[in-house]
Amino acid sequence: MSKIVIETNEILRERIKQAVVAAQNKGDLCEGALPEFTVEVPADRNNGDLATNAAMASARVFRMPPRAIAQKIIENIDLSGTYLERPQAAGPGFINFFFNDAFYAAVLRDVADKAEKYGRSDYGRGKRINVEFVSANPTGPMHMGNARGGALGDCLAAVLDMAGYDVEREFYINDAGNQIEKFALSLDVRYCSLYLPADDERCVLPEDSYHGEDILQRAKEFSEVHGDKYINCSVEDRRNALVAFALPRNIDGMKQMMSRYNIEYDTWFNESALHGEDGEIKEVIDILTQKGLTYEKDGALWYKNAEVQTSLLKKQGKDEEYIKSLELKDDVLIRANGNTTYFAADIAYHRNKLKVRGFDKAIDIWGADHHGHVARLKGALSAIGLCEDDLDIVLMQLVRLIKDGEPVRMSKRTGKARSLNDLLDDIPTDSVRFLFNMQSAGSQMDFDLDLAVEQSSKNPVYYVQYAYARICSIFRRAKELGMEFSEVTPEQLERLNSSEERELIHHIAALTDEVIKSAEAYDPARITRYVVGLATLFHKFYNAHRVFAQEQGLTEARLYLCECVRITIGNVLRAFKISAPERM
Numbered sequence: 001m002s003k004i005v006i007e008t009n010e011i012l013r014e015r016i017k018q019a020v021v022a023a024q025n026k027g028d029l030c031e032g033a034l035p036e037f038t039v040e041v042p043a044d045r046n047n048g049d050l051a052t053n054a055a056m057a058s059a060r061v062f063r064m065p066p067r068a069i070a071q072k073i074i075e076n077i078d079l080s081g082t083y084l085e086r087p088q089a090a091g092p093g094f095i096n097f098f099f100n101d102a103f104y105a106a107v108l109r110d111v112a113d114k115a116e117k118y119g120r121s122d123y124g125r126g127k128r129i130n131v132e133f134v135s136a137n138p139t140g141p142m143h144m145g146n147a148r149g150g151a152l153g154d155c156l157a158a159v160l161d162m163a164g165y166d167v168e169r170e171f172y173i174n175d176a177g178n179q180i181e182k183f184a185l186s187l188d189v190r191y192c193s194l195y196l197p198a199d200d201e202r203c204v205l206p207e208d209s210y211h212g213e214d215i216l217q218r219a220k221e222f223s224e225v226h227g228d229k230y231i232n233c234s235v236e237d238r239r240n241a242l243v244a245f246a247l248p249r250n251i252d253g254m255k256q257m258m259s260r261y262n263i264e265y266d267t268w269f270n271e272s273a274l275h276g277e278d279g280e281i282k283e284v285i286d287i288l289t290q291k292g293l294t295y296e297k298d299g300a301l302w303y304k305n306a307e308v309q310t311s312l313l314k315k316q317g318k319d320e321e322y323i324k325s326l327e328l329k330d331d332v333l334i335r336a337n338g339n340t341t342y343f344a345a346d347i348a349y350h351r352n353k354l355k356v357r358g359f360d361k362a363i364d365i366w367g368a369d370h371h372g373h374v375a376r377l378k379g380a381l382s383a384i385g386l387c388e389d390d391l392d393i394v395l396m397q398l399v400r401l402i403k404d405g406e407p408v409r410m411s412k413r414t415g416k417a418r419s420l421n422d423l424l425d426d427i428p429t430d431s432v433r434f435l436f437n438m439q440s441a442g443s444q445m446d447f448d449l450d451l452a453v454e455q456s457s458k459n460p461v462y463y464v465q466y467a468y469a470r471i472c473s474i475f476r477r478a479k480e481l482g483m484e485f486s487e488v489t490p491e492q493l494e495r496l497n498s499s500e501e502r503e504l505i506h507h508i509a510a511l512t513d514e515v516i517k518s519a520e521a522y523d524p525a526r527i528t529r530y531v532v533g534l535a536t537l538f539h540k541f542y543n544a545h546r547v548f549a550q551e552q553g554l555t556e557a558r559l560y561l562c563e564c565v566r567i568t569i570g571n572v573l574r575a576f577k578i579s580a581p582e583r584m
Helices: 003-026 066-076 101-117 144-162 178-193 213-226 235-260 280-290 305-315 320-325 342-356 368-383 420-426 429-436 449-453 460-480 499-509 511-521 525-544 552-575
Strands: 050-052 084-090 094-099 128-132 166-173 267-270 294-297 300-303 331-334 361-367 391-396 399-403 445-448
Touching: 003 050, 003 066, 003 094, 003 101, 066 084, 066 094, 101 499, 101 552, 128 144, 144 166, 144 361, 144 391, 144 399, 144 420, 144 429, 144 511, 144 525, 144 552, 166 235, 178 213, 178 235, 213 235, 235 420, 280 294, 280 331, 280 342, 305 320, 305 368, 331 342, 342 361, 342 368, 361 368, 368 391, 399 449, 420 429, 429 445, 429 449, 429 460, 445 449, 460 525, 460 552, 499 525, 499 552, 511 525, 511 552, 525 552
Parallel strands: 128 166, 128 361, 166 267, 361 391, 399 445
Antiparallel strands: 050 094, 084 094, 294 300, 300 331
């Protein structure tokens, strides 16, 4: 809801209370306190612009049928000085209200006055939120999950910012642990293969290592700099040198890739910063040990995950049978070889966000295949004294690429998986970001490669951008005609009373509320769909009415309406880092 709708909602609540008192003073209603009631926007606009359940909520207090109470409220309510008219009793006792002409004019003035700030609010009251997304291993190209996660995470951060939160975008670089060891092994084999016979054991690439062409390319680049200098070194020295050479290049490539995707992070956080004798991983392990939540087994240090989660589930009222069905298991924190696990690092990393850096909320975008990790990480945070509710995980379903109506086959094992870089080579960034945000994270999605490049109304991003460009062309025409509309009066704007104009203004007025709901649900797709709906209503208005009407006053009002649509579309596109072209 726009500020005007919110204020009208609050005023209506007071007028309803006053109407009840007036009815009681007349003896139309018996004495008694009006219970809590709602004032909301009905799902069906035919049922009014605002509706209240006050009559149904008070039936027991006033000892009358709700419909009769509704009629008494209607007879006694004073709507003077508000943007409301025509109260109607409906159904079992709802009271519906409709906006008057002045409301529509006020909405448009509000949009024009706020301009680039329209749609923003202070709902979040400046609470600090860390949004971590993509966080791909720096061991190879970014894939389709990273592509969807990037668009989702960046646009979620934009929505939270619009809703009044203090947001920071973060990329977690997994530059330590098993993935890096596998990276080192893969580079080592590829490097040795450049100089040694194929049947040499050092040239055999294990099945579970990285087989991509990118690994071979890094090995060749290393060879161009160092030649065969490291062939006869120890395995440890050779692999350390290869990782020291390749890893920074991969990380720099990820930064360039994200920038190409119109994503700029506030923080690139290195997992390696958590390691070390005095690092935060050790701090976390010490805390868990002091709390009696670790034990040694087979030379490794284990975390009592099953015990912690069982306790939390019992507090939530879960029964023994349900808990047993989960088959909870403990987790290793330090392996027998002395290396800490990814899970230990993950606990320390999230403690760093919430305790060390003091974010009010941490939001992570994860692939749906990590769903089993959510409860145990939240449980571990609770175990070390943090509030598990301060971490929220958005689980993102898989993406399937579609070409010519058929799925595009991809293979990770052969190293030929379609990368984000490949996608951006073929598809405009605007289309990729927009289309990946057309569905909520929890929905599996098909990404239609043909639709993404199609320049027609079938392509949602083209459809929205075309609406923006069409409005810009209208203003170029107005300028040619020497027309000005800066002093449009409320009376002129009240003439925008056709169903197409009123529907369009209603939709414009909903942006702020849609942003808040999107922020609450961690669902930026609501805003993408909102702006597609706005473009649809604008095209409908444009096809039904001549902007340049015969009467100048009406023309100026319609130009003012077009400007408000342009502002609203532009604000959404800019927030989502999608271009708003003035010509198409």
